[in-house]
Amino acid sequence: MRPVYMVSGGITKFRKANPNQDFRLMVKDSFDYAMRDVPNLTMDMIDGSVASYFSDHFTRQLMAGIMVQDYLGLVPRPGKRIEGGGATGGLCFQGGWESVASGRMDVCVAYGFETMSHVNTWKGNEFIALASDVNFDFPVGGFYSGYYAMMVQRHMHEFGTTVEQMAKVSIKNHGNALHNPYAQSPAKLTVEDVRNATMVANPLTLLDICTMSDGAATVIFATEEMATKMGAVDPVLVTGIGSGTDAMRMADRPHGKVLLLDHETESDYKDLKYPGVHSFRGGRNATRLAYKMAGIRNPIEDLSFVELHDAYTSSEIQTYEDMGFCKYGEGGKFIEDGKSELGGVLPVNPSGGLLACGHPVGATGLMQAVFAFWQLQNTIGKHLGGDDFIQVKNAKRGAIHSHAGTGTYITVSIMESTRS
Amino acid sequence: MADKHKDFKLPETDSGTIVFNTDPLIIKYHYEIDYIHSYAEDTPFFVGLSQGKMMGSRCTKCNYGFATPRSHCMECGAPTTWEQLPNQGRVHTYTTCYFGGEAFLNETPFTLILVEFAGFDTLFLSRIVGVDFEKVKIGMPVKAQYLRNSKFKPTDVYFVPMQDDEPAPHTPYSN
Numbered sequence: 001m002r003p004v005y006m007v008s009g010g011i012t013k014f015r016k017a018n019p020n021q022d023f024r025l026m027v028k029d030s031f032d033y034a035m036r037d038v039p040n041l042t043m044d045m046i047d048g049s050v051a052s053y054f055s056d057h058f059t060r061q062l063m064a065g066i067m068v069q070d071y072l073g074l075v076p077r078p079g080k081r082i083e084g085g086g087a088t089g090g091l092c093f094q095g096g097w098e099s100v101a102s103g104r105m106d107v108c109v110a111y112g113f114e115t116m117s118h119v120n121t122w123k124g125n126e127f128i129a130l131a132s133d134v135n136f137d138f139p140v141g142g143f144y145s146g147y148y149a150m151m152v153q154r155h156m157h158e159f160g161t162t163v164e165q166m167a168k169v170s171i172k173n174h175g176n177a178l179h180n181p182y183a184q185s186p187a188k189l190t191v192e193d194v195r196n197a198t199m200v201a202n203p204l205t206l207l208d209i210c211t212m213s214d215g216a217a218t219v220i221f222a223t224e225e226m227a228t229k230m231g232a233v234d235p236v237l238v239t240g241i242g243s244g245t246d247a248m249r250m251a252d253r254p255h256g257k258v259l260l261l262d263h264e265t266e267s268d269y270k271d272l273k274y275p276g277v278h279s280f281r282g283g284r285n286a287t288r289l290a291y292k293m294a295g296i297r298n299p300i301e302d303l304s305f306v307e308l309h310d311a312y313t314s315s316e317i318q319t320y321e322d323m324g325f326c327k328y329g330e331g332g333k334f335i336e337d338g339k340s341e342l343g344g345v346l347p348v349n350p351s352g353g354l355l356a357c358g359h360p361v362g363a364t365g366l367m368q369a370v371f372a373f374w375q376l377q378n379t380i381g382k383h384l385g386g387d388d389f390i391q392v393k394n395a396k397r398g399a400i401h402s403h404a405g406t407g408t409y410i411t412v413s414i415m416e417s418t419r420s
Numbered sequence: 421m422a423d424k425h426k427d428f429k430l431p432e433t434d435s436g437t438i439v440f441n442t443d444p445l446i447i448k449y450h451y452e453i454d455y456i457h458s459y460a461e462d463t464p465f466f467v468g469l470s471q472g473k474m475m476g477s478r479c480t481k482c483n484y485g486f487a488t489p490r491s492h493c494m495e496c497g498a499p500t501t502w503e504q505l506p507n508q509g510r511v512h513t514y515t516t517c518y519f520g521g522e523a524f525l526n527e528t529p530f531t532l533i534l535v536e537f538a539g540f541d542t543l544f545l546s547r548i549v550g551v552d553f554e555k556v557k558i559g560m561p562v563k564a565q566y567l568r569n570s571k572f573k574p575t576d577v578y579f580v581p582m583q584d585d586e587p588a589p590h591t592p593y594s595n
Contacts, residue, residue: 019444060451126521135462136488139573140545142521146532149515157513157558201517202553251488251534251543254495255593273593277513277534277543 001101005227005235006415007220008041009370010034013182014215014358017117023053023064024071026216027111030363031072034109034218041220041230047105048078052092052112053362054085057127059115068111078105085131086311088112089217089365090243090402090411096221097238097413106226113216114360124212131405133249145209145312147250147406149201152314155278156203158329161317163203165332167194169313170207170355172341177352179389184358185211194313208313213358217366219373234377239397240294240414244285250277250406259284261324262297268327280315280407283322287412290399291324294414299324300346303414304395305375307368309403310353316340319401320348323412342390350375350390365402365411372398376417459572461491464502469577470570474505476540485540505544508582509535510591511560512543516553531556533579536591550580559595561588 010033012018012026021029035041049072051065061067065081084091089112096110116124129142137147155161170189177183189207197205227235247253255273259281260266275281296302306323310316317331325346326334334340340348351357351371354364374380375395381388392398395417402411438448459466468475477486481498493500512534520528531553534543546564548556561582570576582588 019441019446060449120522122519122522122525125519126523129521134457135459136574137545138521140547140575141517141524141527141530141532143517143519143524146515146517146520149517150513150532150534153515153558154513199518201515201519204515247494249488249545251545252486252490252494253543254541276593 002103003224004097004100004221004238005224005232006238006369006373007222007227007230007232007235008034008037009217009219009373010037011182011217011363011367011370012215014184014213014360014363016184016211016213016358018214019117023059023113023115023216024068026214027068027113027218028071030216030218031109031111034220038230038232041232043073045107045226045230046074046077046109047107048099049074049109049111050092050095050099051079051081052088052110052366053081053114054083054088055114055127055361057130058118058124060118068113074109084409085404086309086361087365087402087404087409087411088362089367090400090413091365091409093219093365093369093400093413094241094243094411096219097241100221100223107220107222110219110221110366111216112362112366114362115214116212116360117214121212137249143201145204146201148312148314149204151250151277151318151406152203154276155314155318158278159332161332163195164191165336166203166208166313166317167191168335169310169316170194172335173310173349173353173355176342176350176390177356179384179387180352180357181385181387183352183356184213185356186352204312204314210311210354210359213360215358215360215363217363217370219366219369234417234419236373236376237416237418238413239416240290240296240412242286242289242291242293243409243411244282244289245409246275246280246282246407248405248408253277253281258328259288261288261291263324264327272328278318279328280318280322280403280410282407282410283319283401283403286410287323290412290414296414299399302397303346303399304397305347305350305392306399306401307349307351307353307372308401310349310355311359311403313355315403316348316353319403323399323401347392350392365400368400368402369413369415372400372415376415378419462489465489466572469566470572472566474544474564474577475502476505477501478503486542487535487537487540487544488542505540506537506589508561508563508589509537510589510594511548511556511558511562512536512594513558514548514556529553533562535562535579536593538589538591541592546577546579547575548579548581
């Protein structure tokens with residue numbers, strides 16, 4: 001495998017609805033932004049692409065990926081679509097990396113989008129719920145917020161996690177977004193605001209849950225030689241790639257032993273049945289593989305920041321544990337103690353995450369990569385209209401985490417700064 | 421030939437298009453489909469519901485018990501056999517949904533539970549009725565009831581709380 005660099009990225013602002021642009025034009029905007037950021041990167045240098053979008057139901061257009069490919073002027077070069085629910089963007093990021101690492105391409109574009117405003121919110125929830133078993137799960141009341149509510153009820157039962165701790169995730173991410181013009185719902189919230197918001201599926205309120213959106217994102221990968229040739233400034237090296245899976249039906253999750261990280265021992269979890277429905281075994285496996293490849297022994301010390309898949313406040317807390325920022329059961333305390341805030345021991349979702357930016361599924365995992373890229377280039381201020389409040393100082397190494405279903409496909413990728 | 425048809429016009433119709441907006445132009449596009457959906461190897465479970473029983477799976481090699489059936493074992497890949505689930509279990513986790521996918525909006529609020537059963541390693545998704553939402557708790561003993569007129573959907577079975585004088589089952593995770 002060859003070293004692979006992310007040399008540029010671009011995103012559209014995610015919106016609840018963007019009827020003025022179709023998916024092709026949204027991707028084009030994010031692609032043009034990425035191309036402009038590396039002025040000597042020209043179209044003829046691009047060898048091919050990987051496309052990321054989740055749902056043909058939302059698009060009502062099969063093979064939408066090829067329409068993006070021809071709109072961008074990339075035909076007849078190679079292209080393909082990657083799909084894996086909420087992790088589609090993260091899988092696409094890794095697909096782009098693979099294309100360059102394998103030697104098949106020297107420069108590869110990973111682009112993604114979703115246009116979720118084309119149906120009403122509840123039809124959209126129905127479409128998303130079709131990503132649960134249609135024999136046994138969907139007909140019982142297919143609703144992802146309900147599934148996540150059941151998972152966190154069990155997390156609260158096992159570990160004593162509280163709704164106030166969950167609210168603090170919402171406060172943090174909406175608060176970070178006050179300094180991110182790309183975020184669609186910046187807000188200064190209180191615990192009371194979150195708890196008094198409309199109850200969706202107890203204990204999750206509207207402010208515990210991200211927003212379906214329209215949007216697009218683009219990531220460009222290159223070899224070292226091509227990064228140099230195009231004059232990429234401070235390209236970011238991808239040093240860790242990991243992914244994992246788990247059963248579609250969360251009812252099928254086993255109750256066995258914890259998959260351990262380097263800094264954990266079996267005695268840490270002697271009474272814990274794992275993963276049950278409270279933890280994400282696929283996320284732990286993705287983490288193990290990515291940390292191993294990147295040589296990360298202790299994530300708190302070895303990572304400068306993380307952009308993770310906070311579709312729900314609860315899943316951010318669950319993911320702290322899967323990624324080993326704290327032990328299983330300590331995720332609620334981790335946010336309560338402010339450890340994941342900007343300025344904390346490990347800032348999580350400085351961008352505002354899915355909770356504040358929105359979740360146009362196929363674009364989301366690539367959006368995380370773009371924010372992480374700007375962090376590691378130290379260019380947050382340049383790209384966010386001059387506001388560098390969320391720039392993590394001396395950001396050396398970041399992790400991005402993309403997550404599908406009730407934890408069915410999960411990716412973790414590690415990115416490192418090359419600034420001297 | 422062309423001359424013969426020079427006055428041809430498509431017939432006009434009085435059907436129209438629902439327009440929400442003209443800048444940009446946003447129209448209503450209707451789409452629906454009937455699937456010819458086979459339950460295939462899961463068939464005995466759905467037929468079982470119509471006979472008032474829930475069928476789970478037992479691995480023929482490692483003995484793992486699946487409360488939601490599957491014809492091959494997720495742990496070792498060996499074939500499973502059908503085995504009836506007990507009619508009583510306990511609530512493993514729960515939530516009350518105040519919203520839902522469009523297909524279920526008119527049924528809200530409804531309470532989802534994952535049920536655990538004695539002798540089975542995995543769980544089963546269902547709904548609980550006959551109890552105030554606030555009173556549903558993890559570990560609560562519950563029993564299955566069945567629709568008399570089966571719809572051959574997993575909602576043909578649902579759960580109600582067990583009475584205090586009924587012996588509660590000993591289940592694997594939440595006693």
